[in-house]
Amino acid sequence: MKLRNYTLLIVLGLLLTVLVACGGNDDEGTTGSEQASGENVFNFINGDTIPTMDPSMATDEYGFQFLGATMEGLYRLDENAQPAPGIATNHDVSEDGLTYTFHLREDATWSNGDPVTAHDFVYAWQRAVNPDTGSEYGPYMMGGVIKNATAVNAGDVPVEELGVIAEDDYTLVVELENPTPYFESLTTFGTFMPLNQAFVEEQGDSFATSSDTLLANGPYTLENWTSTANEWDLVKNDSYWDADTVQLDRINHVVVKDATTQVRLYEEGSVDRANISSDLVDQYSTHEDYQVVPETGVAYIKMNQTRNEALANENIRAAISRAVNKEALVNEILNNGSIVANGLVPLDFVTLPETEDDFREVNGDLVTYDVESAKEYWEKGLAELGTDTVSIELLGDDGENAKISNEYIANQLSSTLPGLEVKLKNVPFEQRLDLDSNMDYDLQISLWGPDYLDPNTFLDLWVTDGGNNKMGYSNPEYDRLIEEAGTTLASDNVARYENFLEAEKLLFENAAVAPLYQSAMAQLVSPKVEGVFVNPFGAQYEYKWATVGSE
Template identity: 25%
Template sequence: MKFSKSFLLASVVSTALLSTSAFAAGVHPETGEKLADDQTFTYRILDEHSSFDPQVNEDVSGSEISRNLFEGLYSQDNLGNLVPGVALSHTVSDDRKTYTFKLRDDAKWSDGKPVTAGDFVFAWRRLSSPELASPYQWYAELMSVENADAIVKGEMKPEELGIKALDDHTLEVRLTKPLPYFAAMTTHSSTFPSPSWAIEAHGEAWTKPENIVSNGAYKLVKHVPQETAIMERNTHYWDNASTIIDKVETLVINDENIALTRYLAGETDRTEIPAGQFPRLSKEYPDQAVVFPRLCSYYYTFNLSDSGPEEFKDVRVRKALAYAIDRRVITEGVMQGGQFPAYTFTPAVTAGFEVPNVDFAGWSQKERDAKAKELLAAAGYTKDNPLEFDMVYNTSEGHKKIAIAMSQMWKQKLGVKVNMSNMEWKTFLNERGNQNFELARGAWCGDYNEASTFLDLMDSESGYNDGKFANAEVDQLLSDAKSMTAPQANYTRIEEIMATEMPIIPIYHYTNVYMMNAQLKNWPIKNAEQNWYAKNLYKVAK
């Protein structure tokens, strides 16, 4: 995504001009559709999110909630293009290293206080601060914000971060190097503003419904851990008059089949379709079963740290396990939701990315199986000395089915014995993040639409490099790519190194496979990042 020196977004927004009289008449002001009387959007999530705090959250479901509770500098439209959030526009210096954002003067917090540039300064300093120890602390480094590296390492104070409020409605950000996609990175929830007064008054308890202050289209009114979170419209939101959905409810339902049953009973408006059931449901409910590509990768990661098993230090073992996986059996036999077999980490749907032709992707599965047997035997693992290891995934029927399929392939083709176990989400994140595993499920959804959002996980210093893969050439290629206008050659080389070293096993690239209430309209199915905002949705009458 390229930007001119002055990137003006204010003219893009038309929703603020919507007629409130049209709402009163019960019709959509642009489409003329008759609106449902009840404008509540209820959707299912698999696990309790990690946090309501935008600088602490580290999962997809939490980010969805953050985008409804908070608003950053920029948001996205239904195609994934940038549109104004708190920022109306920005300018870039001639050396492309200083961004100056002009903020709207009508943005307010849910307690009525104005949203200022200082709220972003406070939030970004929190993000980089060792004191908070955010799981997304590394994102400040990734954005190349001046001094972020030293602050994260504890060598400089957060106050020295390259961000400054020139006045209440002008924010300056200084980068260490030009970053062509920097503005797009500000749609990520970790960059959203935070209310210093609420945090100082309540500490970690500031995100409780009775304490939280947010600046997005909604405010949190109820939270029952492991059950539900309920948000209602923030009447102080600058575009509240154009919002149609009044209430957003999340329901934590760990079992996909129970979630489907509750959806069919009318309890939710959206739920994921269980593995293998899309063909049937698309025939029975053609107006509700939907599928579309998603900017996400499903993979397994080897623990290559000192705490990892000695067996996985041998690249021949890692390659053998990766080659023996028949990805089409998983996508077409287990998942059956249009997922794409993956031989690289970065999905083809990534903007500006050309998937490289890594060697094993072009082989037949028979050829991959033969090579897997050869490599494992060369590594010393035979029928008399079988390879055995532990494999962990977070609790989900779909993850379990995939793990079983993989373990059976390894057993039948290679004589490998796998000990499978599952963990509750937060426990799983903690154990994987602390390298308390041998082989662990992984999934990554892009924080922004550029290949580095995936490949940066392979940087030896990345906070989400859970397997602790380290390669000096990869680190250098990633660093150089950040200031390139055409980094494809670097990305191709990184994927080639990954195919050679096999620090992870790519399994498939995602699609979203949903049951969606036919009354729910304007879902951004063409936005590969799936950054959706409830304020843009609406429900029509039956």
């Protein structure tokens, strides 16, 4: 799923948005959620621009966050991270688990007044896997799940043969490739949002590039936005079927990367919530508004095996994965409640089906900080390469705190591994996504937040030529384990999890990635902010039920 913006991950371990004063024209001179108009308004900060609002093309945390606020799929996550009725009121499942029949509400409309129908889902899902669209997430999220999705994307069968049919305007029938235990939760994700075909085709290439070329069917509409905008607003969508539940009138946003500025705005009373950077945590940890929220995102170093011959060497990668002092990283650099990651699937995310034991605890620490071992692997790798020096580029985001963390990691690598030169390349978030997609990097600091509640959301990333692999890792045995978990073992959850446990071990035997930490959020949050849910997967925050409380 989505790549996280490491600029803010360094501060808060993948904090997506932070409530900070926007300074909109209509509310100039007001502070926090107290607006001159008497409206219920929050002011948020976003860590960067939104690359796209096209559900078929979004791949990042920011895009999925605002898709979640402005659109609604068949279901949406409630406060317990369980699918709650959205456009679908309920559904039936066939005995073999392969056919889902969704019954849609008849009072849902688009912001232009058009009804939301089953045809909108058919069009959107077909568009997401149509090879002409060029979507990354459509094939990734639907391949092996929706019947014929992979074949359609490969151009082997026409898009009309995708396993999604509008039986009538308000009945959607979905055929699966294999039983999928997490399918209901998938329907809450941004890639599965409906689209109004007539509107999309009318906008053409301009679709989803500005507020004027968007339609909403969710709690809010996106106003004053373009793909390069540094300020925009979420405004209550009065045409939303459940508009009576939405209490906020407006959520203003502005891009601010500097954590010190965010805290200053909070202290001034113009911020409803602010990031706390590592150097300020000790100062604010006793503040009555301070809080730490554990998360399920995992940060790691991606190692591109195709661009730099040194990284094609397993011993070199094994050395890199053991060369960073992760305890110091989380305690001294991040200092926000993040914890060391010695595997890929996070702690407190999923449990084994029969025993209810935590997946991370069962598989244990798969790669740890070990200077002696790192040097041994390094020397073996250098000997195999026939050299005593290696130069590697480290790609990361360009925010103030990201740079500090990147410098720490680069220093750890070069000081632990003799003969290693690390060149830092810090770029804006959107540029990093492009470089990742084009595999134009050596090492990359990345963070993955889950898209659904299943180990597959982390482990499916690394199958050969997978849409999110983008580092040239390939192991037929790993591919077999993941493929079996989604096909022949799809109805046997116990066996599925055994495959996942084995696959994760294999990933680190191959030194494919180097885990760093499991993220957390350190924040100052105003007591006025109530009813905001932090999701364990999908969009970071849910604002449908948000309210302005008393201080």
